[in-house]
Amino acid sequence: MSLPNILLGLIKEPKSGYDIKQTFEQVLHYFWNSDLAQIYPALKKLEQDGLATIQMAEPDKGPAKKLYKRTPKGTRQLRAWLQQGPQLNTERLHYLTQVFFLDEIPPAERIKFFTSLHQYFKQQLSELIEVEKNWRSQDSRYPDKLPDKDQATQFTLRLGLAKIKAIIDWCESCLQTLRNKHQQAN
Amino acid sequence: MSLPNILLGLIKEPKSGYDIKQTFEQVLHYFWNSDLAQIYPALKKLEQDGLATIQMAEPDKGPAKKLYKRTPKGTRQLRAWLQQGPQLNTERLHYLTQVFFLDEIPPAERIKFFTSLHQYFKQQLSELIEVEKNWRSQDSRYPDKLPDKDQATQFTLRLGLAKIKAIIDWCESCLQTLRNKHQQAN
DNA sequence: GGCCCCATGTAATGGGTTACATGATTGC
DNA sequence: GCAATCATGTAACCCATTACATGGGGCC
DSSP states (O other), X not given: OHHHHHHHHHTTSOBOHHHHHHHIIIIITTTOOOOHHHHHHHXXXXXXXXXXXXXXXXXXXXXXXXXXXXXXXXXHHHHHHHHTXXXXXXXXXXXXXXXXXXGGSOXXXXXXXXXXXXXXXXXXXXXXXXXXXXXXXXXXXXXXXXOHHHHHHHHHHHHHHHHHHHHHHHHHHHHHHHHHHHHXXX | OHHHHHHHHHTTSOBOHHHHHHHIIIIITTTOOOOHHHHHHHHHHHHHTTSEEEEEEOOSSSXXXXXXXXXXXXXXXXXXXXXXXXXXXXXXXXXXXXXXXXGGSOHHHHHHHHHHHHHHHHHHHHHHHHHHHHHHHHOTTTTTSOOHHHHHHHHHHHHHHHHHHHHHHHHHHHHHHHHHHHHHHO
């Protein structure tokens, strides 16, 4: 039930399906992603339900675009979603289920597994740190005096940073535990 | 692709679909859940693919049970899944997408939203702390000298605790920011 | 008698991914 | 000429949720 509401959130200003996909990849991809094959039909349905209107645009370069914009009814629907409180679905952490069965492979492989996890999240962290650095240098209001929309975005960034840091610490502590045991065995 | 492998992991010792559902709810539910309607067909398929065998059990009380146990081929498949490295799918955090659009509702409602989040994760944390406390008091080997299987389980518990603590801190810092702004406006 | 727990399943629906199909423009 | 990017879509498939269906046993 989230995708239609996310789309409504994004089309406060007119946007095409392609534009929306860009936004997913550049901004939201740490906690959400959707493919074009899912976005196009979902936008069509919003229009059919009277939650969005279409406006054609013929840019100087490139093919024609369908720009979707939310209607007042769409805005009401978006607010209702937010006002009904946080949607707390059980997350599916594939890699954690793997950790749960990690005793099924030899100790050296377990270390490899955690090293790989560690690398991945280190990379994610450095990306987020970069995002924050740029934002800070480009907007003097960062972090305490941002306008509401930016503040909401910043909240998501703050959680991303905190969670990834926690995961990295966890990787390191697990690696330490695994290495201690591995050496004792030799 | 994870569910079949998770089931293989769980049926090292013979288990019924119903038993597995219990395990999900009691142990794995912080990072995975599956319904019986998904488990039964998935187990059937494992048997058809030669990854598990069925053995009937007629307990003294209650109806007959189908006990599934993994075959050597099943074990190989499980190990292959673990050895191919961590499966890092983009998580879908519904509540974070809501935070991203939180400026669409009035400040008082935003505070309500975060308060509700805060409560939920406080509850989750106290459950996990309880789990850890019981484990510590019932096994003198906790936390450093656990056998491999328990160590793997403990790794997942450690991440759960660390992540939930990070989320709670984040909730509190966002609430602080929101309250400051809210008061200035009055 | 009614409710909850044990135990197994199917059917319908919804959400998400991958593959396929089309066509214009930009840059090398 | 070829690859990449812009732009829109459909079809097939897989995964997950909800609803439906059945039946025995224990407890109040």
